[in-house]
Amino acid sequence: MANNFIEQIIEKDIETGKVSSVQTRFPPEPNGYLHIGHAKSLCINFGIADKYNGKCYIRYDDTNPTKEDEEYVKAIEQDIQWLGFKWDGIRFASDYFDMMFDCAVELINKGLAFVCDCNAEEIKLNRGSLTQPGIESPYRNRSIKENLDLFMRMKNGEFTDGEKTLRAKIDMSSPNINMRDPVIYRVLHAHHHNTKGKWCIYPMYDFAHPIEDAVEGTTHSICTLEFEDHRPFYDWVIANCGHSHHKSKPQQIEFARLNITNMIMSKRFLKSLVNSKLVMGWDDPRLPTLCGIRRRGYPAEAIKDFCNRIGVVKSNSEVEESYLQSCVRDNLNVNCDRVMGILNPLKVVLTNLDEPILCQVENNPNATEVTTRNITLSKQIYIERSDFELVPPPKYYRLKPDGYVRLKGAYIIHCDSYLTDDKGEVTQVNCSIVPNSMSGNDNSGVKVKGVIQWVDSNNCVDLKVRKFGKLLIEDNQDLTLFERFNPASMTEVHGVGERCLRDAQVGDRFQFMRTGYFVLDQDSDENLLVFNEIVPLKDSFNK
């Protein structure tokens, strides 16, 4: 059963025998890091290959050497691997440069391409406008022989960058500007990450892409909406050259790219943040890059779940961030062990507890197999500062003067007194344990509504916890994205956690009970564990 309009097209193509097997490709330009928008494309392309027993290649669209780099090639593969997609092969557009050159020669020989001496400005001028047709290049009617000679000399490095181009000869009065004799090859004396110094002319995307698809056997070439206007030229290239190399007659299908509120996918913007050191790198947990999201602690499975749940359509939309977070929580809820962590500690002294005792708590009540661990409770513990209020709001179930609360997995305690500093800030709460109220063995007769987390001060580890807010400041809409960067988008607090956290590995995720989900960051060392907040728990009280 088809899940979306692309799958409907594919199923029809299979049914009618238009294709016998399905092949897709994921075609990034290696000029930056992948972000969550790419995850959607990855899910569509690899998802289709998987569903219809077809193939999916990674293909780097590396036709512009001035922007591309090996660094990105490696990073892209890592990210795809992290998401768990298995590719059937890796290709580079640059692997086909020889063949593309032949295709261009073929077009010249058919009278369908010509070498143009116009510079960029002249081409732009003669292209016409949205409402006015363009003017034909004065070089449009050169002889095939002259074109062949000139193109060869372009290849041989006889011209400087921009001096000449090869253009398709189509229709300067087409209402579709992409058909107004588009440039298909340009002179570019640049080092290429793959072909090194071999070429000084490079094909344009619009010319290269359909050839790549056809020679690889791609049946369905899936891209984003802004390429809809390019489709006629895509079809033109496939119809007019390279037939002896074609393995398929691919069709281009466009879908709407992913937008998420408060997430900026713009490569230029991300690059500027990284280069300016305003963020920690491409993998900063605030960024929508896949490596950033990974460091933030979002599970790969949750990302894929999200992509599958938002659907694939042709209408532009913006998904609320809460949808993504909901997918992340769904995953973490069943997969994360619970642990107690205190982000803003308040000292509590249990006046009637002299010897430490052992408490047993569940690691994850929602796991398929529930396991437990032992933790100690001794005279001095920490609780969350917000779990004690001198003047509690209505329906406050937590600790208050002369009030009761249960320590998770341990005793009910009663607040007997508290100490404050000169500013009236509470510095210590003195409590007594209610006898016979131990968790699971309570015959004290005391009923409490509130249960709070706690950490034994004699058996804990120090934590540095990062929380993340909006990357951009909301007002000042007239400023550039870069200028709107919110320096408060990352905040740090120092807290304490259960000692077992000492055994965690970088990337391990936990639920800090009643607080949120957290992941151990690579910046941790023996003395200090650094955690990133993945997503907070929902809170129907403090909302």
Next chain:
RNA sequence: AGGGGUGUAGCCAAGCGGUAAGGCAUCAGACUUUGACUCUGACACUCGUAGGUUCAAAUCCUGCCACCCCUGCCA
């Protein structure tokens, strides 16, 4: 009269001539030793809009409106 797309709830989205799925968010309530999770209920008499065709229209036709994309030797 430039061309190409798209309009279904606060957000995403099914629907393909037979009388508006589902999810997120929100709001109630139940359960709860996480104010989490889970569960239950509420949430579009109407599909951008105005006409038309039809026994029957979100689905077909026509006009209008709104939004997005296109004038790189970027992808």
